[in-house]
Amino acid sequence: MDTLILGAGGHGRVVLDILYQAQTHNPVGFLDNNKALHGRRVDGLPVLGGMDQLPVLKARGIHGAVIAIGDNGVRRAMGDLLDQHSFEVLSAIHPSAQLARNATIGRGVVIAAGAMVCAHCQIGDYVILNTGCIVDHESMIGTAAHVCPGVRLAGHVTIESGAFIGIGATVVQNVRVGFEAVIGAGAVVLTNVEPMTTVVGVPARSVKDAPSAEEFASLLGANVAQSHHEAQAPSAVSKRARNQGASPNSDSESGVATSDPRDPMHIVR
Numbered sequence: 692m693d694t695l696i697l698g699a700g701g702h703g704r705v706v707l708d709i710l711y712q713a714q715t716h717n718p719v720g721f722l723d724n725n726k727a728l729h730g731r732r733v734d735g736l737p738v739l740g741g742m743d744q745l746p747v748l749k750a751r752g753i754h755g756a757v758i759a760i761g762d763n764g765v766r767r768a769m770g771d772l773l774d775q776h777s778f779e780v781l782s783a784i785h786p787s788a789q790l791a792r793n794a795t796i797g798r799g800v801v802i803a804a805g806a807m808v809c810a811h812c813q814i815g816d817y818v819i820l821n822t823g824c825i826v827d828h829e830s831m832i833g834t835a836a837h838v839c840p841g842v843r844l845a846g847h848v849t850i851e852s853g854a855f856i857g858i859g860a861t862v863v864q865n866v867r868v869g870f871e872a873v874i875g876a877g878a879v880v881l882t883n884v885e886p887m888t889t890v891v892g893v894p895a896r897s898v899k900d901a902p903s904a905e906e907f908a909s910l911l912g913a914n915v916a917q918s919h920h921e922a923q924a925p926s927a928v929s930k931r932a933r934n935q936g937a938s939p940n941s942d943s944e945s946g947v948a949t950s951d952p953r954d955p956m957h958i959v960r
């Protein structure tokens with residue numbers, strides 16, 4: 692199937708390589724809202740314009756797209772955008788990735804070279820399982836989480852939606868990492884991690900608490916009356932993740948807002 696790649700940054704190049712290696716879909720071009728890239732080629736593939744080109748390209752017979760944006764919130768919003776335009780949200784799975792036959796994999800996922808997904812794992816929509824990571828048995832990865840290169844998740848680990856597990860981190864068995872939490876590079880996580888907090892080190896310790904209601908409201912750019920436990924705003928967390936440098940692959944962004952709730956765990960299929 693002719694396929695667009697949304698995002699022409701570093702992660703977009705990785706996804707292009709995966710598609711060439713896997714030969715499951717035929718990449719025909721990137722879309723990226725960075726106007727400086729329009730009309731250029733990235734690794735030989737043209738950048739056809741911004742996300743506003745989706746309906747135009749759909750009318751020309753292109754129906755599929757892979758989302759290649761590192762920022763967790765933006766990636767999820769892109770899924771909504773593709774649904775609005777009735778595009779098929781495709782996955783890019785490197786042929787060297789090892790997936791257990793009974794693992795459940797959502798749509799719009801990117802699984803990079805050498806990643807391993809063991810028995811009975813559930814991988815949610817828009818998840819990135821990056822190069823050489825290990826997701827061991829019966830672990831669950833929530834929607835739009837990012838498991839960075841070389842991460843090791845033991846058995847029965849739960850990564851809630853939008854969480855970012857930094858490069859080389861280890862999470863021991865039965866631990867739950869809260870939604871939109873950030874785990875620093877190389878951390879060893881021995882206990883549960885609260886939502887929207889940042890932990891680093893060995894053993895992992897908290898260096899950033901969840902935002903207060905006021906901070907969360909300012910992230911939203913609006914007055915949020917309810918408590919931050921009830922608020923809804925992955926896009927706010929996108930801003931937070933950018934502030935933290937938590938998703939360095941997000942050199943291409945859509946600027947598209949999302950109305951998705953801050954669901955604590957949202958395995959779609």
Ligand SMILES: CC(C)(COP(=O)(O)OP(=O)(O)OC[C@H]1O[C@@H](n2cnc3c(N)ncnc32)[C@H](O)[C@@H]1OP(=O)(O)O)[C@@H](O)C(=O)NCCC(=O)NCCS
Nearest residue numbers: 839840857858873874875876877891892898935936937939
């Ligand atoms: C965790 C991380 C997001 C923190 O970023 P931040 O919120 O900007 O935090 P800061 O840089 O202000 O650091 C806060 C404290 O944590 C320490 N720290 C930050 N990252 C750390 C890490 N990975 N391991 C150990 N300590 C770390 C800092 O030294 C600082 O300590 P101090 O307060 O004693 O001086 C970032 O350092 C990180 O590890 N990012 C992961 C990058 C990655 O995995 N990239 C791969 C993408 S595919």
